[in-house]
Amino acid sequence: MTLLHSRRQKEIRKRLEGMRPRLYRVAFAWTHNRSLAEDLTQDTLVKALQAARQLRELESLDAWLFRIMSNCRRDHFRNQVSTENVDNYDLVDERTPETRSSEQQLIQKVRDSVEALPETHRQTLTLVDIEGFSYMETASILEIPVGTVMSRLSRARARLRKLLATQHVDVRGNDSNARLRRIK
Amino acid sequence: MTEMEHITEEMLNAFIDQELADNDMMHVYLAMSKDPDLRDRVCELRANKELLRAAYRQVPAPRKYQRPPGLLPRTAMAAGIMSLGVGALLGWYAHSFSQSDNPPRTVARAYQTFDSKVKVVFHVSRNDAAAFAQILDEAEALVAAEDDKRSNNSVRIVANGDGLFLLSAKASPFKDRIRILSEKYNNLVFAGCSQTQKRLQRERGLSVDLLPQVSTVNSGVFEVLRLQEAGWKYIPI
Numbered sequence: 425m426t427l428l429h430s431r432r433q434k435e436i437r438k439r440l441e442g443m444r445p446r447l448y449r450v451a452f453a454w455t456h457n458r459s460l461a462e463d464l465t466q467d468t469l470v471k472a473l474q475a476a477r478q479l480r481e482l483e484s485l486d487a488w489l490f491r492i493m494s495n496c497r498r499d500h501f502r503n504q505v506s507t508e509n510v511d512n513y514d515l516v517d518e519r520t521p522e523t524r525s526s527e528q529q530l531i532q533k534v535r536d537s538v539e540a541l542p543e544t545h546r547q548t549l550t551l552v553d554i555e556g557f558s559y560m561e562t563a564s565i566l567e568i569p570v571g572t573v574m575s576r577l578s579r580a581r582a583r584l585r586k587l588l589a590t591q592h593v594d595v596r597g598n599d600s601n602a603r604l605r606r607i608k
Numbered sequence: 609m610t611e612m613e614h615i616t617e618e619m620l621n622a623f624i625d626q627e628l629a630d631n632d633m634m635h636v637y638l639a640m641s642k643d644p645d646l647r648d649r650v651c652e653l654r655a656n657k658e659l660l661r662a663a664y665r666q667v668p669a670p671r672k673y674q675r676p677p678g679l680l681p682r683t684a685m686a687a688g689i690m691s692l693g694v695g696a697l698l699g700w701y702a703h704s705f706s707q708s709d710n711p712p713r714t715v716a717r718a719y720q721t722f723d724s725k726v727k728v729v730f731h732v733s734r735n736d737a738a739a740f741a742q743i744l745d746e747a748e749a750l751v752a753a754e755d756d757k758r759s760n761n762s763v764r765i766v767a768n769g770d771g772l773f774l775l776s777a778k779a780s781p782f783k784d785r786i787r788i789l790s791e792k793y794n795n796l797v798f799a800g801c802s803q804t805q806k807r808l809q810r811e812r813g814l815s816v817d818l819l820p821q822v823s824t825v826n827s828g829v830f831e832v833l834r835l836q837e838a839g840w841k842y843i844p845i
Contacts, residue, residue: 448667449664449667452667453664458668458670461667465670466833466836466837467829467833470832470833470836474844530659530663531662535664538660550664553660553661554661559627574622575618577621577625578617581621582617584660588659593659
């Protein structure tokens with residue numbers, strides 16, 4: 425009987441599908457584009473299914489999946505140079521002044537600032553802050569040394585701080601538009 | 609000299625991420641107790657981290673998976689899982705019959721249990737002539753199924769990577785078979801990846817012209833994904 429029918433393979437398939445929202449969230453943080461994030465997520469899951477036999481320990485599935493996604497992103501970038509398709513971009517800003525509350529404005533400012541970061545810094549920052557990966561795991565996903573993770577993270581946060589300041593976001597509560605000190 | 613000067617930015621970042629060793633953590637705590645500026649800096653770093661997390665807690669829903677109004681989220685999710693599950697099952701099934709010594713139950717026969725018309729995309733990414741020959745048999749069985757009123761079955765064979773050589777005008781060992789199949793069945797389409805063509809030209813200096821019966825798609829992978837999204841069953845080899 426092939427591995428297909430094994431309990432382990434079933435478990436992997438189940439967990440792969442369960443990972444879709446997390447992959448999509450990070451893919452969106454990397455690309456800030458729904459279509460690209462969808463394609464990146466789907467491409468990652470297809471490749472993961474094809475390579476599932478290579479996975480030795482289920483415990484490492486999360487980092488393994490994000491490593492596949494990082495490689496997919498790299499490949500996509502490489503191909504993007506000559507085949508950029510405007511259909512991949514959101515050309516219409518669906519936001520209107522009426523629908524944008526101060527919280528939504530704040531979220532958009534943060535996302536704009538993250539989007540302005542260099543790609544490598546953005547990937548490192550989002551893996552640590554959004555997904556909560558450790559430095560070791562992030563290094564493994566991006567296939568870089570831990571020291572590089574630390575330096576990228578430090579520079580990314582310093583840059584983000586400046587970008588947020590230019591967007592008039594003050595996390596100490598001086599921003600009249602942003603109400604950060606809310607208690608649920 | 610302030611305490612902050614003894615502590616690098618990287619240490620501070622590692623501190624808020626709880627990545628420092630116990631000794632270093634204590635060192636930062638002690639420094640913070642003496643230096644209000646350092647406390648402010650740590651506070652700001654933590655706040656920015658929280659802010660970033662909050663900004664992506666709810667991201668725009670994927671367009672392709674957005675559910676129609678009224679449909680429960682779990683229903684949509686279950687449909688997605690079933691779709692992926694069926695695709696995966698067939699994919700693994702295709703792998704299993706190509707590797708087994710036993711006479712395989714064919715994909716076409718497996719589909720005889722279904723009443724509806726079927727759409728299948730075979731994704732050929734390896735230059736494996738034996739597996740490809742079996743795929744052609746399966747594809748023909750599917751598109752030729754007229755007796756049981758399933759003649760509208762559609763099959764696409766999309767090649768990229770080394771699989772492209774199987775559709776090459778010069779190198780393919782299946783030139784005649786592909787020509788005959790294409791002439792006989794309108795519902796069987798062959799497609800090759802132009803990205804792979806460009807890559808082979810760029811990296812290996814190879815110019816791979818495709819057979820005249822083979823259409824070209826910009827990206828084989830994205831063509832396969834597009835078809836999957838449109839409900840096609842996916843079988844990789």
